[in-house]
Amino acid sequence: MAKRARKSDLVILANRLPVHRAKARDGWEVSPGGLVSALLPTLTRQTGVWVGWAGGTGTPPAPFEHEGFWNVAVELSESEFDNYYGGFSNRTLWPLYHDACRPPLYHRRWWGPYLEVNKRFAEAASEVAAKGAVVLVQDYHLQMVPGMLRELRPDLRIGFFLHIPFPPVELFMQLPWRSQLVEGLLGADVIGFQTKQAAQNFIRLGQRLVGAKASRSVIEHKGRKSRAEAFPISIDVERLESLCRDPKVIARAAQVRHRLGNDRKILLGVDRLDYTKGIDIRLRSMYDLLAKGTKTIDEAVLIQVSVPSREDVDEYIELRSAVEELVGQTNGEFSEVGRMAVHYLRRSLPIDELAAFYLAADVMLVTPLRDGMNLVAKEYVACRLEDTGSLVLSEFTGAAHELDRAILVNPHDVDGMAAGIAQALDMTLPEQQRRMKAMRTKVKRNTVFDWADRFVGALRD
Ligand code: GDG
Secondary structure: OOOOOOOEEEEEEEEEOOEEEOOOOOOEEEOOOHHHHHHHHHHHHOOOEEEEEOOOOOOOOOOEEEOOEEEEEEOOOHHHHHHHHHHHHHHHHHHHHOOOOOOOOOOHHHHHHHHHHHHHHHHHHHHHEEEEEEEEEEOHHHOOHHHHHHHHOOOOEEEEEOOOOOOOHHHHOOOOOHHHHHHHHOOOOEEEEOOHHHHHHHHHHHHHHHOOEEEOOEEEEOOEEEEEEEOOOOOOHHHHHHHHHOHHHHHHHHHHHHHHOOOOEEEEEEEEOOHHHOHHHHHHHHHHHHHOOOOOOOOEEEEEEEEOOOOOOHHHHHHHHHHHHHHHHHHHHHOEOOEOOEEEEOOOOOHHHHHHHHHHOOEEEEOOOOEOOOHHHHHHHHHOOOOOOEEEEEOOEOHHHHOOOOEEEOOOOHHHHHHHHHHHHHOOHHHHHHHHHHHHHHHHHOOHHHHHHHHHHHHHO
């Protein structure tokens, strides 16, 4: 008989399971990524069930326990993967919700599979949720799940959290399936967003598209009330702080600095290789700084860590080419043998290596065109135990609402960004400390545990 996950009082649904098959040995290991970094601490604190896709389109594994929580895999066929995930989620919703910074595609053949897969997730959750359980549905892939699950299990407390931005009314109205998506979300008791602005966008859409009534954050539709509010997500601050106190991490940071030249300032970028992250624009600003002679390679060096992402999608293939061309162009024109202008690492790093980079970096560059929150910005701040270093941060990130003592830049403005980077490089130590201290206080006040407590707490109200 196949193994079954036990019924649980806490069920998390996300497109992906938080684990993947370990390459080196048999078994599973926890995956890197914003959503996983944010939710895992919460899940392991109370043995919950995570429902998600395990990767691959073959027969999914039977439910299994890993590091104190259960994993229930949802099956996806090859065509469902292409249409629900590659198509509707990542080529319709992802660009539309990120200010249409690449044109969203509205192919009708993607919508049916999106509904079908959402139904499968709703059914899987309905099977593993104990009576009155809290179910947390994560992100844009699963926006129809709250409504579907409500139909199946009216006893549940359903929360939905959107990790990415929610677009302004004018943009969302482009979507052919706009009313259905809003209705789907309204099946949740609490609909969480990264910012107040996003929550307000949603409330306005509910009023306009499905005639919902709203009073502040409470939105009433078909006799049910939901709350649409901001719950800015965060990070496990203590875990990062303790990594940054680890002598091995400190020694590695010193080694990185020594190798790059202790006399140079280190700029750092860490992102998924995604067109929303503004990696190309950041590289153009770096090129400009060197081309205009504002800075030389003896003064500054950039490390860009880019984690491969969605590598079979055209827009991502184009971005990778553009980024690699810019790295090549900058290095070709400005590097010397043994002294590179840009170090480009296209891979995922172990977390202690990442922490060593955060420790080593004088300036952190976080320059997305639009980003729901951006955990990297918060991670850098958490790692600066001595309150040194500067953060250059796009005003179009959710993080900019909290980290307002960063150097805020408009990522569409290459010159403005170059000026921001130069300002960060030239910042005096006392000013770095003033700004970093204020930002560290904010990050420590809202950790991922506070986020989870607030979100789950709102569901239990
Ligand atoms: C989505 C939203 C929102 C990165 N490189 C490595 C690595 N990472 C980790 C970082 C960070 C996470 O991945 C990236 O999180 P972000 O927030 O920056 O971005 P998304 O992946 O786009 O996340 C975003 C987030 O969800 C949470 O709600 O903030 O707006 O788009 O934690 O540290 N981790 C390791 N090696 C790497 O090379 N180990």
